[in-house]
Amino acid sequence: MKNCNSKVQIDDYLFNRLDEDKKEEFEKHYFNCPSCFNKMAERNELIAVVKSKGQTIFKDEYIAEAAKGETWLEKITSFLTPRQWALSTVSAALLLVAIFYVIPNLKTTTPQFYINEDAFTVRTANNKITLISPIIDRKTVQSKFEWVKLERENIEYIVYIYNNGDTLWSKTTKENFIVLPEHVKLLMTAGEKYSWQVKAFSPEGTIISLSGKVRFKIQKSE
Amino acid sequence: MRKNKIEINLEEIHTKYRPIVSFRVRKSLGSFTPDWEDVVNEIIINVIEKIKKGEFRGESSIGTFIFTITSRRIIDHIRQKSKVLKHAPEPVAYPDPHLQVENKERAELMAEAIRKLKPKYREVLYLYYYKELSREEVAQKLGITSRRVSERVNYSQKLLKKLITK
Numbered sequence: 001m002k003n004c005n006s007k008v009q010i011d012d013y014l015f016n017r018l019d020e021d022k023k024e025e026f027e028k029h030y031f032n033c034p035s036c037f038n039k040m041a042e043r044n045e046l047i048a049v050v051k052s053k054g055q056t057i058f059k060d061e062y063i064a065e066a067a068k069g070e071t072w073l074e075k076i077t078s079f080l081t082p083r084q085w086a087l088s089t090v091s092a093a094l095l096l097v098a099i100f101y102v103i104p105n106l107k108t109t110t111p112q113f114y115i116n117e118d119a120f121t122v123r124t125a126n127n128k129i130t131l132i133s134p135i136i137d138r139k140t141v142q143s144k145f146e147w148v149k150l151e152r153e154n155i156e157y158i159v160y161i162y163n164n165g166d167t168l169w170s171k172t173t174k175e176n177f178i179v180l181p182e183h184v185k186l187l188m189t190a191g192e193k194y195s196w197q198v199k200a201f202s203p204e205g206t207i208i209s210l211s212g213k214v215r216f217k218i219q220k221s222e
Numbered sequence: 223m224r225k226n227k228i229e230i231n232l233e234e235i236h237t238k239y240r241p242i243v244s245f246r247v248r249k250s251l252g253s254f255t256p257d258w259e260d261v262v263n264e265i266i267i268n269v270i271e272k273i274k275k276g277e278f279r280g281e282s283s284i285g286t287f288i289f290t291i292t293s294r295r296i297i298d299h300i301r302q303k304s305k306v307l308k309h310a311p312e313p314v315a316y317p318d319p320h321l322q323v324e325n326k327e328r329a330e331l332m333a334e335a336i337r338k339l340k341p342k343y344r345e346v347l348y349l350y351y352y353k354e355l356s357r358e359e360v361a362q363k364l365g366i367t368s369r370r371v372s373e374r375v376n377y378s379q380k381l382l383k384k385l386i387t388k
Contacts, residue, residue: 008372011350011375015354024293027246027289027293028285028286028289030242031239031242031246031285031286031288031289031292032283032285032286032289033285034238037241037242037245040245041241041245042379042383043379044245045328045332046332046347046351046379046382047351048329049329049332049333049336050336050347050348050351050352051351051352052329053329053333054348054352056333057333057336057337057344058344058348058352060341060344061344061345061348064345182250182296182297182300183300183303183304186297186300186301186304187304
């Protein structure tokens with residue numbers, strides 16, 4: 001099977017992007033297709049090298065990315081003298097501090113909580129995390145837990161899965177989804193009550209938003 | 223009644239399937255798990271024993287037979303570990319840093335070969351594998367089609383293989 005059609009799934013499999021059924025199908029496939037397995041092993045090695053040595057290998061690419069920004073910056077900075085830039089930067093910084101730190105802290109804002117009809121959200125200070133899936137009971141343990149990404153950049157999300165109030169598992173990610181590892185899925189049994197929640201943190205480590213806890217169960221088979 | 227005997231080359235189980243089983247086990251358990259090799263050995267032994275007992279009847283391919291045994295053993299292992307630890311350690315997210323860069327010399331060769339690639343291949347590897355952008359995002363950033371991104375990724379790999387085996 002030299003030109004196997006399953007080769008397109010290799011990268012998604014290696015990066016855990018396939019859903020459970022497709023993942024299992026692909027795993028069964030590479031046990032039977034030496035061509036796919038060999039290509040996957042090579043790809044795996046390449047990715048491992050890229051990931052472990054990327055900072056030194058891709059120095060030029062880092063510099064190129066930064067250089068694109070400098071060119072734009074150079075155009076902007078030619079409008080004012082350095083002294084004028086310094087004064088306006090200080091003024092802008094003071095204004096930003098006043099707007100985003102001093103004024104909000106002058107009055108205590110009570111977080112507003114509400115449950116939306118189609119999704120489960122908690123609104124705090126104009127940010128909200130909307131959970132997409134799972135939000136209903138399922139027949140099998142779902143692999144992918146997904147939520148709507150906040151518009152802010154560089155946010156870290158922590159996903160919590162609870163079983164009767166105890167934390168069963170948690171994971172930190174910058175994506176807006178996680179794929180449940182096999183060993184966690186095996187811990188989840190039919191009939192048991194679970195819930196999950198997502199919290200968002202700024203790069204400085206302060207919590208900026210959280211979702212409500214959405215309950216779900218794995219249905220017992222009849 | 224004539225018995226149909228399924229002839230399996232047991233040597234092939236070791237040479238052909240051991241690397242596949244190892245890959246699957248390490249991906250599920252993580253290379254940092256100290257007993258991954260034991261799990262692989264148990265699976266191979268189990269497969270050979272079942273074949274000798276005649277439990278492989280040819281209803282599926284030998285690859286599928288070994289896949290099934292491998293999957294079950296991985297699940298059993300995880301369940302056993304979960305009983306000991308309240309919260310079983312999560313396998314390290316891909317890529318596993320302890321992992322497949324075992325052959326350091328080969329890794330250095332590959333890193334050097336990547337540096338030698340033309341910029342258009344290097345930038346695809348940088349965006350697609352290092353920054354983990356999707357094909358579509360890479361295509362948008364570079365102003366090319368997703369198909370072209372895939373072609374460059376595949377071609378990079380061929381070039382690297384040539385450079386390393388020189």
